[in-house]
Amino acid sequence: MFNDSSKNQRKGSFEGGSNADKSKMPRWASILIFLVVLIGGWQISAMLVGASYILPTPVEVLVRAGELVVTADFWASVGMSVLRIFAGFALGMIIGIILAIIMHSMPRVRSVFAPFIKIIRTTPIVCFILLALLWVSNALIPTFMVALMVMPVAWTNTIEGLDAASERYRDVICAYRITLSTALLKIYMPAISVQLLSAAGVGMGLAWKSGVTAEVLSLPAFAIGTNVYQAKMVLDAPDIFVWTIAIILISLVLEYVIRRISDNVSSERASDTAPATAGANYGVDGPSDGQVSA
Amino acid sequence: MRLSNVTRRYGEKTVLAGFSLKIPDNGITAIMGPSGCGKTTIMRLLAQLDQPDEGTVYGVPKNKAVLFEDDQLFPWMDVLGNIMLTCPDEGLAVRMLGWLGLANEIHAKLGQISGGQRRRVAIARALTFPADLLLLDEPTQRLDFATASSVMQLVRQAWADKPVVVITHDHEIAGMCDYLVNLHPDSNGICRLV
Numbered sequence: 001m002f003n004d005s006s007k008n009q010r011k012g013s014f015e016g017g018s019n020a021d022k023s024k025m026p027r028w029a030s031i032l033i034f035l036v037v038l039i040g041g042w043q044i045s046a047m048l049v050g051a052s053y054i055l056p057t058p059v060e061v062l063v064r065a066g067e068l069v070v071t072a073d074f075w076a077s078v079g080m081s082v083l084r085i086f087a088g089f090a091l092g093m094i095i096g097i098i099l100a101i102i103m104h105s106m107p108r109v110r111s112v113f114a115p116f117i118k119i120i121r122t123t124p125i126v127c128f129i130l131l132a133l134l135w136v137s138n139a140l141i142p143t144f145m146v147a148l149m150v151m152p153v154a155w156t157n158t159i160e161g162l163d164a165a166s167e168r169y170r171d172v173i174c175a176y177r178i179t180l181s182t183a184l185l186k187i188y189m190p191a192i193s194v195q196l197l198s199a200a201g202v203g204m205g206l207a208w209k210s211g212v213t214a215e216v217l218s219l220p221a222f223a224i225g226t227n228v229y230q231a232k233m234v235l236d237a238p239d240i241f242v243w244t245i246a247i248i249l250i251s252l253v254l255e256y257v258i259r260r261i262s263d264n265v266s267s268e269r270a271s272d273t274a275p276a277t278a279g280a281n282y283g284v285d286g287p288s289d290g291q292v293s294a
Numbered sequence: 295m296r297l298s299n300v301t302r303r304y305g306e307k308t309v310l311a312g313f314s315l316k317i318p319d320n321g322i323t324a325i326m327g328p329s330g331c332g333k334t335t336i337m338r339l340l341a342q343l344d345q346p347d348e349g350t351v352y353g354v355p356k357n358k359a360v361l362f363e364d365d366q367l368f369p370w371m372d373v374l375g376n377i378m379l380t381c382p383d384e385g386l387a388v389r390m391l392g393w394l395g396l397a398n399e400i401h402a403k404l405g406q407i408s409g410g411q412r413r414r415v416a417i418a419r420a421l422t423f424p425a426d427l428l429l430l431d432e433p434t435q436r437l438d439f440a441t442a443s444s445v446m447q448l449v450r451q452a453w454a455d456k457p458v459v460v461i462t463h464d465h466e467i468a469g470m471c472d473y474l475v476n477l478h479p480d481s482n483g484i485c486r487l488v
Contacts, residue, residue, distance in 0.1 A: 171343050172360075174343055175362075186368075186379060187368060
């Protein structure tokens with residue numbers, strides 16, 4: 001009974017939403033217009049500049065892309081960059097989450113170390129890369145930098161989520177003497193899953209920007225950033241465009257995957273917490289023909 | 295179990311001042327009074343979720359089962375999962391849900407059941423937790439009188455030889471209890487025994 005009326009309500013609101021959306025342009029049309037404007041503007045600009053080593057035409061870039069994507073070096077560079085950036089992303093997320101758990105459970109440690117994380121978050125990445133060039137092997141710098149950029153994002157979202165969940169569930173955890181490990185795994189982690197996925201989405205975007213920047217400055221073997229740097233050294237603008245487009249495409253795909261997962265978890269959580277019928281929270285329960293007490 | 299000369303303040307507001315109360319070692323004690331008169335504060339002190347600013351709370355057992363006014367259930371778990379987090383006996387959890395009329399909702403998510411059903415899930419969690427004191431804050435809210443009466447009978451059967459404290463506004467529910475504590479705020483809003 002509850003599910004049916006819930007579905008009807010949802011259907012009603014969905015139909016209302018689609019009526020409101022009728023005035024909006026279809027998504028495919030807006031993407032098509034965006035691409036036409038982008039490529040048209042690019043073509044006109046390239047024709048006006050008239051020098052492919054400064055601004056190549058879209059056709060030149062497409063031809064160069066066709067030449068590059070069939071080479072083993074291209075895929076080795078893409079694969080190694082993805083691997084480095086993913087490793088740094090995972091490392092940053094894990095360290096951020098662990099530090100947040102430690103600092104959440106130890107307020108004194110938090111008051112001492114929280115400013116350090118805020119300093120890391122506000123310091124420009126180039127400063128860290130230049131220092132890392134003195135301390136760490138070049139091959140490790142991109143992974144290290146990505147971890148350093150992702151960690152504060154994961155820390156902030158995790159600790160804010162833990163603070164909110166702790167405020168919400170402190171009494172029940174205390175009253176029922178739920179152990180810390182059970183509370184962490186079965187209450188806190190599910191409670192902050194939406195914040196964690198949000199951190200993953202933001203962190204992934206940051207990871208790509210900081211990872212490729214670190215590759216450009218540290219020049220490890222088989223890396224997108226190294227290829228961008230080498231193309232710039234020989235004024236090979238079409239190559240720079242191809243690598244940049246590759247970075248954008250990979251970043252878009254990864255952000256899309258994370259957003260889909262995040263949306264699924266968020267909508268599942270919303271349906272978990274929503275009452276089955278409108279006003280069910282305030283309704284009186286019992287047999288349908290029962291007497292409601294005064 | 296006893297509250298002795300207990301004072302509890304929240305910022306500028308004093309809720310209890312030199313308040314004393316003895317809770318019998320078995321049977322159901324109802325604590326009644328208007329909203330804001332300090333009933334939940336007394337429950338929180340007995341549950342040891344809160345400490346008095348002055349005075350002492352004596353004789354509270356270590357293990358307490360608490361029914362919170364706002365349920366405090368976990369929406370990402372199903373009905374049985376919410377009970378099994380604190381109940382070591384799955385058979386008892388399933389039987390209790392059956393007694394409370396939730397046999398068909400055992401594997402339902404909380405978003406799929408009504409507010410009154412959620413209240414009964416919270417009651418089931420409290421009744422299945424192995425404890426020596428049961429504290430129920432407004433146990434029959436969102437329940438009709440027939441269901442509320444059944445719940446009170448179940449409480450009496452399941453906790454026959456242990457102390458139970460029920461916070462309620464409902465005179466009929468209070469009438470089903472063994473002892474009654476009536477509270478009323480004085481002119482300064484401080485909780486007094488009537």
